[in-house]
Amino acid sequence: xxxxxxxxxxxxxxYLHIGGARTAxxxxxxTRRHGGRFVLRIEDTDRERSTPEAVNAILEGMAWLGxxxxxxxxxxxxxxxxxxxxLQTLLDxxxxxxxxxTKDRLERLxxxxxxxxxxxxxxxxxRDLDGPPSEEVADxxxxxxxxxxxxxxxxxDAIRGKVQFLNSELDDLxxxxxxxxxxxxxxxxxxxxxxxxxxxxxxxxxxxxxxxxIHLYQALGFEPxxxxxxxxxxxxxxxxxxxxxxxxxxxxxxxxxYLPEALLNYLVRLGWSHGDQEVFGVDELIQLFDIxxxxxxxxxxxxxxxxxxxxxxxxxxxxxxxxxxxxPFLAERGVDPAExxxxxxxxxxxxxxxxxxxxxxxxxxxFYRRPEAYEExxxxxxxxxxxxxxxxxxxxxxxxxxxxxxxxxxxxxTEAAEAFDVKMGKxxxxxxxxVSGSAVSPPIDATLELLGREETVARxxxxxxxxxxxxx
RNA sequence: GUCCCCAUCGUCUAGCUGGCCUAGGACACCACCCUUUCAAGGUGGCGACACGGGUUCGAAUCCCGUUGGGGACGCCA
Numbered sequence: 001x002x003x004x005x006x007x008x009x010x011x012x013x014x015y016l017h018i019g020g021a022r023t024a025x026x027x028x029x030x031t032r033r034h035g036g037r038f039v040l041r042i043e044d045t046d047r048e049r050s051t052p053e054a055v056n057a058i059l060e061g062m063a064w065l066g067x068x069x070x071x072x073x074x075x076x077x078x079x080x081x082x083x084x085x086x087l088q089t090l091l092d093x094x095x096x097x098x099x100x101x102t103k104d105r106l107e108r109l110x111x112x113x114x115x116x117x118x119x120x121x122x123x124x125x126x127r128d129l130d131g132p133p134s135e136e137v138a139d140x141x142x143x144x145x146x147x148x149x150x151x152x153x154x155x156x157d158a159i160r161g162k163v164q165f166l167n168s169e170l171d172d173l174x175x176x177x178x179x180x181x182x183x184x185x186x187x188x189x190x191x192x193x194x195x196x197x198x199x200x201x202x203x204x205x206x207x208x209x210x211x212x213x214i215h216l217y218q219a220l221g222f223e224p225x226x227x228x229x230x231x232x233x234x235x236x237x238x239x240x241x242x243x244x245x246x247x248x249x250x251x252x253x254x255x256x257x258y259l260p261e262a263l264l265n266y267l268v269r270l271g272w273s274h275g276d277q278e279v280f281g282v283d284e285l286i287q288l289f290d291i292x293x294x295x296x297x298x299x300x301x302x303x304x305x306x307x308x309x310x311x312x313x314x315x316x317x318x319x320x321x322x323x324x325x326x327x328p329f330l331a332e333r334g335v336d337p338a339e340x341x342x343x344x345x346x347x348x349x350x351x352x353x354x355x356x357x358x359x360x361x362x363x364x365x366x367f368y369r370r371p372e373a374y375e376e377x378x379x380x381x382x383x384x385x386x387x388x389x390x391x392x393x394x395x396x397x398x399x400x401x402x403x404x405x406x407x408x409x410x411x412x413x414t415e416a417a418e419a420f421d422v423k424m425g426k427x428x429x430x431x432x433x434x435v436s437g438s439a440v441s442p443p444i445d446a447t448l449e450l451l452g453r454e455e456t457v458a459r460x461x462x463x464x465x466x467x468x469x470x471x472x
Numbered sequence: 473g474u475c476c477c478c479a480u481c482g483u484c485u486a487g488c489u490g491g492c493c494u495a496g497g498a499c500a501c502c503a504c505c506c507u508u509u510c511a512a513g514g515u516g517g518c519g520a521c522a523c524g525g526g527u528u529c530g531a532a533u534c535c536c537g538u539u540g541g542g543g544a545c546g547c548c549a
Binding site (some may be wrong): 175 | 475479485486496499500511545
């Protein structure tokens, strides 16, 4: 049994797409489960659309997700010698030939075939020529692969079983351009061969490329690898997921406050399941994931479920883990956690009440920055006649507490409620608005403990003064 | 147009080795409980086997057809 070797082979024409990330995830999990090797290859033969920025975005996305690779990244543009060698092998064996057709001729051919309601395909004009034809000759000929004309090819797929394609449906695909550079279907075969890839896991939009590639493997004298074509991810309109459906870049989800493990959890469940279990850790997934259990049908991306999973992972994580991911969001808001309560402690109070890190950062600002104003509705509802006396009472009691902890603070609040003959909410809510500026915060005792005695006393006094000046 | 893939609640899914399915779970939505707030949690509700035919004592499950959806048909990947 040879070692399993898989690969992720993105084209650097943009960011790391959600769909690509899911493909990478399935390959990565399959590899890790079986103790294999995960190869990263950058397919950049499209010189016009590939950019270094896109390469960096892909590498950054992979790193953020934690999808580490064992080999590479290999760049296809650095392997042209290898492709040339294999091209020459096919030419020498008569398995490939030069095609002198002009682009104009091919375009006309395609248009005529479509007018006849036929499948557009190369008509084989140069297939058996010894040299250039007498007319309509391209300046630089391309190289085409000599596809068998009869019979069929079977794709054995780990997810779909055997899928059969008639050779008469295929045509002689271009494997090298006029400038000599190879095209995708050729490079992918050569690379997977030379990199010893044993399992190709990719989107099922490539299922129809596979019969051509199997012919190429066989022409080069090799057995094809195992294939698993995983279903697409669709947008809400049922089409392939794209920008018009919202965020589709992995790093965009990072920026919107998602944890990498939450996104991975969501993506793995979009097509794979393990009974009714919904929440998985990455280590757990490595143990459980089985490529043969991936579903056949495409799934629709649903941000609502992803948000819930993010909430589940936030709640279950160690506070220091969340604190590390939260720090950059506070920095973006001009906040230095060193100037206030320990961020880990803040996270502990907020973990059950935020679906994203963006939300958690926004809701935690008041710990580090005195609110400049009170929410109008919250103030109107909770700052009433009599509130100033309650706040000043609490302020005084807070100042005299022997120790500043949640239990002592809770005692002050319940004592004040008794002293003023009101329910606890009539004390807690004004305190909440006073220190946070809003009607929402963690439990008031924990909130005030974190804020500190000095800052609490100052904010409560300030609010009492505001009430005297603005209420009644 | 040709070929390939696919079809269970609004979304993700369990179930597909016929009987255990008056099809279960999660998310979302609605209601109630808990509760100083927001959440979390608990309980309940709403909600699906695309349609037709066949095989069978019996079909979500097997077969055929229709319908609908996705993909490929680039000198992109």
